Amino acid sequence: MNFQDFQRYRLLAGVSAVGLAAGISPALNAQDIQWFQFYGLPEVSAGVDVDASTEQTRVSGSSGTYDHLYVMPVVGLHSTGYIYHPNLIFFDVTGETGWGWDEMTSSGGGSSQSSNENGNLLRYSAQFDVLASKPFNATVYASQDHTYQDYGSFDTYTVDANRYGTRLNWATDNLTLNADLGYRDETSTGLNDSSRITESYFNFVGIHRRKYGQTTLTLHADDLNNTVNSGLNFATTSLSAGISDSETFGESRQISAGTGLSYSHFEYSGQQEDTLNVTENVVVNHRRDLSSYLTMNFNRSELRPITTATRGQASAGVRHQLYESLTSNLEGHASIEQDNAVSGGTSTFDNYGVSLSENYNKRLQSWGRLSIGTGVTVDHQDQHSPQGTQTIFGESHDIYLQTSPNYRPVYLNEPQVIDSSVVVNVGSDTLVPSTDYTLVSSGQLTEVRLVVPPSAHVQSLLQTNDNLSVTVTYQCDALNQASYETVNFAAQVRLDLLGYLGLYARLNDLDNDAPAGVLAQTLRDLIGGVDFKRKWFRAGAEYEDYDSSYTQYRSLRFFQSIEFTLSDASMLGFDFNQSLYTYSGSRSQTQYDFKTHYNAKLPLNFTWYVEGGAFVQQLTGYNLVEGMARTGLSWVYGKLSVRAGYEYNIQSTTSGVWSEEREKNRFFTYLRRSF
Numbered sequence: 147m148n149f150q151d152f153q154r155y156r157l158l159a160g161v162s163a164v165g166l167a168a169g170i171s172p173a174l175n176a177q178d179i180q181w182f183q184f185y186g187l188p189e190v191s192a193g194v195d196v197d198a199s200t201e202q203t204r205v206s207g208s209s210g211t212y213d214h215l216y217v218m219p220v221v222g223l224h225s226t227g228y229i230y231h232p233n234l235i236f237f238d239v240t241g242e243t244g245w246g247w248d249e250m251t252s253s254g255g256g257s258s259q260s261s262n263e264n265g266n267l268l269r270y271s272a273q274f275d276v277l278a279s280k281p282f283n284a285t286v287y288a289s290q291d292h293t294y295q296d297y298g299s300f301d302t303y304t305v306d307a308n309r310y311g312t313r314l315n316w317a318t319d320n321l322t323l324n325a326d327l328g329y330r331d332e333t334s335t336g337l338n339d340s341s342r343i344t345e346s347y348f349n350f351v352g353i354h355r356r357k358y359g360q361t362t363l364t365l366h367a368d369d370l371n372n373t374v375n376s377g378l379n380f381a382t383t384s385l386s387a388g389i390s391d392s393e394t395f396g397e398s399r400q401i402s403a404g405t406g407l408s409y410s411h412f413e414y415s416g417q418q419e420d421t422l423n424v425t426e427n428v429v430v431n432h433r434r435d436l437s438s439y440l441t442m443n444f445n446r447s448e449l450r451p452i453t454t455a456t457r458g459q460a461s462a463g464v465r466h467q468l469y470e471s472l473t474s475n476l477e478g479h480a481s482i483e484q485d486n487a488v489s490g491g492t493s494t495f496d497n498y499g500v501s502l503s504e505n506y507n508k509r510l511q512s513w514g515r516l517s518i519g520t521g522v523t524v525d526h527q528d529q530h531s532p533q534g535t536q537t538i539f540g541e542s543h544d545i546y547l548q549t550s551p552n553y554r555p556v557y558l559n560e561p562q563v564i565d566s567s568v569v570v571n572v573g574s575d576t577l578v579p580s581t582d583y584t585l586v587s588s589g590q591l592t593e594v595r596l597v598v599p600p601s602a603h604v605q606s607l608l609q610t611n612d613n614l615s616v617t618v619t620y621q622c623d624a625l626n627q628a629s630y631e632t633v634n635f636a637a638q639v640r641l642d643l644l645g646y647l648g649l650y651a652r653l654n655d656l657d658n659d660a661p662a663g664v665l666a667q668t669l670r671d672l673i674g675g676v677d678f679k680r681k682w683f684r685a686g687a688e689y690e691d692y693d694s695s696y697t698q699y700r701s702l703r704f705f706q707s708i709e710f711t712l713s714d715a716s717m718l719g720f721d722f723n724q725s726l727y728t729y730s731g732s733r734s735q736t737q738y739d740f741k742t743h744y745n746a747k748l749p750l751n752f753t754w755y756v757e758g759g760a761f762v763q764q765l766t767g768y769n770l771v772e773g774m775a776r777t778g779l780s781w782v783y784g785k786l787s788v789r790a791g792y793e794y795n796i797q798s799t800t801s802g803v804w805s806e807e808r809e810k811n812r813f814f815t816y817l818r819r820s821f
Contacts, residue, residue, distance in 0.1 A: 188225035193818035210254025220244030334602040341603035359393040368574040386410040499525030550612035561590035567621035589697030630660040715747035785820035
C-alpha cells in the first residue's frame with residue numbers, strides 16, 4: 147500500500163463520516179443540537195523548552211566535538227467539545243507551537259562549522275470520536291511530537307514522530323468488526339545512530355461468536371521503510387489473511403476442535419516469500435483425568451526465485467492424570483518435508499517417532515514444593531538430498547540483549563548456515579545486518595546476536611523490554627543422505643524451600659546412531675542454579691555446560707536485585723548482573739551490568755530522581771564500556787510545572803589497535819504555565 151492509496155482511503159473515510167452525519171440528522175432532536183460546542187473555555191498555556199548538549203568523539207587519536215543549544219518559547223492550547231451533537235462527534239485537541247533558537251557547532255580535524263538558525267516547534271494531538279456510544283463507532287486521529295525517550299537503557303533517544311489514521315468498530319451480541327488504517331513517520335536518534343521508519347498499514351479483525359464456537363477473520367497489509375543513518379534503506383512489504391474456527395461439541399461438550407487457514411506474502415531484500423499454512427487441533431476430554439489430542443499442520447512456502455518447500459506435520463497423544471500431582475503424556479508424531487531447489491534438485495527430510503513424559507508437582511507440607519519432569523523421545527530420521535542447500539522458513543526465536551539477565555546464546559536450529567541468506571524479521575519489520583544484529587559462528591552453529599549497545603531501530607522495537615520475538619528465514623548446506631535413529635532425554639527438578647529459596651537443575655541429552663561422516667547432532671546440556679527472594683532482596687546463580695557435536699560453551703551467571711522502600715515518599719534500588727562464557731577455541735565473553743535508581747517526593751511538591759549505571763563487555767579482542775548518570779527535579783504548583791535535569795553518557799569501544807570513545811553531556815529544562 148503506497149501513500150497515494152492511503153490518502154484515497156482517508157478521503158473515503160471522511161466522506162463516509164459526513165454521509166453518516168447527514169443520514170442520522172433527522173433523528174436528532176432539534177432543540178438539543180449545538181453545531182460547534184466547547185466544554186468550557188479552551189485552556190491556554192505558555193512556557194519555554196531549553197535543551198543543551200555537547201558530544202565528543204575520539205577515534206584512534208582523532209577527535210571531534212558537536213555542541214547543540216535549543217531554546218524554544220512555546221504557547222499551547224487544549225480544548226474538548228463536540229460537533230453537531232454530543233453523541234455524534236466528540237473531539238479532544240491539544241496543540242503547542244514555538245519559535246526560537248537552534249544553534250549547532252561541530253569541530254574536528256582542524257576545522258569547525260557552526261549554524262545559528264531560527265528554530266520552530268510544532269506539537270499537536272487531535273482525536274475525534276464518532277458515535278462513541280453506538281454499536282458502530284469510529285475514531286480519527288492525527289499527531290505530531292518531538293520527545294526524548296528513556297527506555298531504561300544507557301542512552302536517551304530523541305524521537306520525532308508524525309502519526310494519523312482511523313479506527314472503525316462495529317459490535318453486536320454475536321459479531322465484532324474492527325479495522326485500523328494508519329500512517330506513521332518516526333525518527334529515533336541515539337548516541338550512536340539514527341533510524342527513520344515510514345509505515346502505512348491496514349488491519350482488520352472480524353469475530354463471529356456462537357454459543358459453542360467462534361470464527362475469526364484477520365487481514366493485514368503493511369508497507370514499511372527503514373532508513374539507517376540517513377543512508378541505507380531497507381523496505382519490507384507484507385500482506386496476510388487468515389481465518390480460524392473453534393467449536394466445542396459432544397453430549398457434554400467434551401470435544402474441542404480448532405481449524406485455521408492463513409496466507410502471507412513478504413517482499414524484502416529483492417526476494418519474495420509466499421506461505422500457505424493449514425492447521426487442525428482436536429482435544430477430547432474423556433474423563434476428568436483422561437484426555438487425548440490430535441494436531442495436524444500443512445505448510446507450503448516459496449522463496450522466489452530460490453526454492454519451494456512443502457511440509458506436513460502431525461501428532462496424536464494421550465494425557466492421563468493418575469494422581470493430583472502426577473501427569474503422564476504419550477505421543478506419536480511424524481513430519482514430512484520436501485525442498486525443491488531451483489538449483490540442486492529435490493531434498494526430502496522425514497521424521498517420525500514417539501515420546502513419553504511424566505510430570506510430578508507436590509506440595510511438601512508447609513515448608514516446600516517439589517517439581518519433577520522427565521521425558522524421552524525416540525525418532526527415526528530419513529534425509530535424502532543432493533549437493534545443494536536447504537531453506538528454512540520462519541524459524542521462531544526469542545533473542546535477549548546481552549545486558550539482560552535472561553541472555554542465552556540463540557543458535558539457529560540447522561548447522562552450516564549460509565550467512566548471506568539470513569533474514570531476521572520482527573513482525574512486519576526487517577532487522578538490518580551488522581547494525582541491528584550480528585551472526586556469530588560457533589563450531590557448526592550460527593548465533594543471532596543483537597548488537598550492544600542496541601541501534602536506534604532495535605531500541606524503538608524493544609521499547610522497555612529486553613528481548614525481541616523474531617522469525618528467521620535462512621539457507622544451510624544440505625546434509626548428506628542417511629537414515630538413523632535419535633534418542634532425546636530431558637529431565638528437570640526444582641525444590642522450593644520456605645517460600646523464598648529455590649534449587650533447580652535441568653538436563654537435555656541427545657544421541658544418535660548416524661553413520662560415520664553424517665553431520666547429526668549429539669548434545670548434553672546441563673544447567674544447575676539457585677535463586678533467593680526475600681522481601682526487598684533477590685539473588686541467583688546459574689551454571690550451564692553446553693556440550694554439542696556442533697559447538698560447546700560453559701557459562702556462569704549471577705544476578706542480584708535490591709529494592710528498598712525507604713519511606714512512603716522515597717525508594718532506592720540496585721540491579722547487578724554478571725555472566726562469564728567460555729566457548730570452544732579458547733574464546734571467552736565476560737559481562738558486568740549495574741544499575742541503581744533513587745526516587746523521592748520532597749516537600750513543596752518537588753520530586754527528585756537519580757539514576758546511574760555501567761555495562762562492561764569483554765570478548766576476545768573486543769572491549770565495550772558504557773556508563774550513564776542522570777538526575778532530575780520536577781515541581782508542580784497549581785497550573786505551573788517545571789522539569790529540569792542533567793544526563794551524562796559515555797561509551798568506549800576497543801578492538802585490537804582500533805578504539806572509539808563517545809561522551810555526551812546534556813542539560814534540559816521545561817517550564818509550562820496554564821491559564
